[in-house]
Amino acid sequence: SVVPCELFPTADGWIFVMCITARFWTSLCDAIGRPELSFDARFKGFAERFANRDALVDILDGEFRRAGGDEWMGR
Numbered sequence: 001s002v003v004p005c006e007l008f009p010t011a012d013g014w015i016f017v018m019c020i021t022a023r024f025w026t027s028l029c030d031a032i033g034r035p036e037l038s039f040d041a042r043f044k045g046f047a048e049r050f051a052n053r054d055a056l057v058d059i060l061d062g063e064f065r066r067a068g069g070d071e072w073m074g075r
Contacts, residue, residue, distance in 0.1 A: 003049040004028075008061055012068040017060070025049075031075040032063045 005018040019025040022045075029038040037043055037059070042052040049056055064072065 001046065001050060003046075003053045003056060004060055006057070008064040010064050010067060010069045010072060015064060015069050015072050017064075031072075032060070034059075034063060 002018060002020055005020075007014045007016050017028065019028055025043075026035075026038045029035050037056075041048065043049045043056055
């Protein structure tokens, strides 16, 4: 029921991401340089992210591949 909650490939390995609160979701969107995702109707709340999981995972998968794990953890 929590999306995202999974491993994503990075440029040099993998990173585990889990957004169990709305604040974590907003922070993640900011950290990946995609703040608009937090306002996207498909991903605004828990139910919407769950219903649109495949679309969201595709977006996040592409974003996390852009940098290595150390960079993402630093953000």
